[in-house]
Amino acid sequence: MTSRAQILEAARRLIDRDGWEKLSIRRLAAELGIGTMTLYHHVRDKEDLLLLLITEYADQVPRPDLPGDPRDRIIATAALVHDALAAWPWAAEVLTVDGFVGRLGESVWMVETIVAGAIDHGCTPEQAVHVFRHIWYYTVGEILVRAHSAHQPAEDGRPADQAPLFSGLDRSRMPSLVAIGDQWRTLSAQDTYPQGLRALVDGLLAQLAPETSRKPRSIRS
Amino acid sequence: MTSRAQILEAARRLIDRDGWEKLSIRRLAAELGIGTMTLYHHVRDKEDLLLLLITEYADQVPRPDLPGDPRDRIIATAALVHDALAAWPWAAEVLTVDGFVGRLGESVWMVETIVAGAIDHGCTPEQAVHVFRHIWYYTVGEILVRAHSAHQPAEDGRPADQAPLFSGLDRSRMPSLVAIGDQWRTLSAQDTYPQGLRALVDGLLAQLAPETSRKPRSIRS
DNA sequence: CGCACTTTTCGTACGCGTACTGAAAGTACA
């Protein structure tokens, strides 16, 4: 009787030993000493397996004391989850698996905190979910793009076909922007997530609850 | 002598005939009447192949007349590209391929227009790329999350393990938000991209060029 | 107990992407 917990434990063991790229259903089954297809009775998919692993991880994100101001609390929460995902080397790979995206909502705490923060700020519950969803859009995209940028090779030489980002830019038409690719790479090296996140949240709250969000920040529902 | 163009043409033919899920290197080689591995001389990867296909598509997005106001132009451009990607049934699949994310920058026109718009609005070139990048984050995330939501099954019955979004929510702790999953699904059915995009752009521009962005919209560099 | 039914296990097989190897064809120069 192989349990889900044992499977996850074995998976973590395999990953720690050989790296996550080598994690495969077949190897995992071998590690557990069971037949390959037996695994499919405890786990629907390989995707499902990864989902379980990352959900477990996301639920372990520490929950420090958060700022009292609702808006700051929202931002701090999202930033915390973002940082956890960005630090998790498999996150981007798993996020890109179709069917997973959007499910990190199961990391209950993040949903709770962000939605509650938006309500505290004066949003209706519907608007609060709306806010959460947009934050989630932005977070997913940022992590994926960041992960991609991190995997880009060193950009030395190597012509034509496999050229990196923005190689297709028609430089003659945009002479003032020839450095755009470099700027992109510079940004890749920086942690710009918090700024964009704050811009997004500010913009959303201004749309949804203009009167409240205009005031300095003394209100605190 | 099999050329890149012939390969892409054959790929499109295959996709039109059998659907894109059935596109494989082996089948494509067969369609072309060449050996499987020969394909790898014209295309680095399967990923590379998909990249070529979608870049081709993205470059065909029509370029209508855009609003004169820089901010509106930025938003209209991003929305146009977003809609094109959202309408392209393979887009989400391809976007999730690690290594592609971030490369749609090769759809030159979008980059040009957004960056130029931000500069028109008063940003420095560096800030303009910054703006573009954040828009791109948001767009990628939105498309992926949307694509996932679209693939979700009908939500009828089916307990415990494979339950859909937010099933993990601890409802006893958040009794006022039991409907959060439904709200999420409601949002999935709506096109909320433009609102979030506008919120993001407004927020970013307010951060970067506060004095300009505060004024109604008469300036037009 | 026997018997029916469900759950759990696993062997086999398919198609996949692609690493590796080496043959074939094209090209340049003596």
Add this chain to the structure above:
DNA sequence: TGTACTTTCAGTACGCGTACGAAAAGTGCG
């Protein structure tokens, strides 16, 4: 012409995820 080198092609093989179906083990009931 022959010879050396480069480009293009293909066969074979590996490990992968997983569909399918058969076997085995567990369970309830007469």
